[in-house]
Amino acid sequence: MELKNIKKDCLYCGKALTGREDKLFCNVDCKNNYHSRQRAELKAKEHPNAAAIISTIKNNYKILLTYQLHAMDEGSMISIPKHELTSKGFNERFHTSTFTKQGETWHCCFDCAWLDQGKNFVLTYRAEQAIL
Structure with a gap:
């Protein structure tokens, strides 16, 4: 051997x-x-920008959580001035999904959703997105 x-x-x-x-x-x-x-x-x-994109999405989610959307009943909505969110660092270009309801396109960041209405964002909580 x-x-x-x-x-x-x-x-x-x-x-x-x-x-x-x-x-x-x-x-x-x-x-x-x-x-x-x-x-x-x-x-x-x-993707060369993957880390920055993920970081931006996480930041968006943290900002949306400050409005305690999870405590709202599903279907309830609040209107927030767009400048208030953007001043906190919110970037509406980055989200996890979209859906259309009554001809309007909503953007989601996990289980929080927003609708752009010009000077305001309408925010809501979507329980079915939480399952993802």
Whole structure:
């Protein structure tokens, strides 16, 4: 029986490996860091602005939550001046979905929805969106 004497290096830090033949990393930290880097590289390839878009959507949702839409009965609506939302950083271009009701296009940010009425936004809560 012939022993293989192949020297391998850690895929993350490059240190020489000792132990099992099939070993790829010198420790758990290197393994975790390697896989974290791989995931980050894949995300970066998906869309160059994905992180900024997701961040904007989350920010929109946080702003909408300040109006306690979840405490409202479904179908209840409140009107908020558009400048009030935009001054808090709300960006109406970014949302998770849209729907049309009575010929009007509503935009959703998860389970909160808004309708642009010129100088105001009409806000409401949509329980069926919460299931997504």
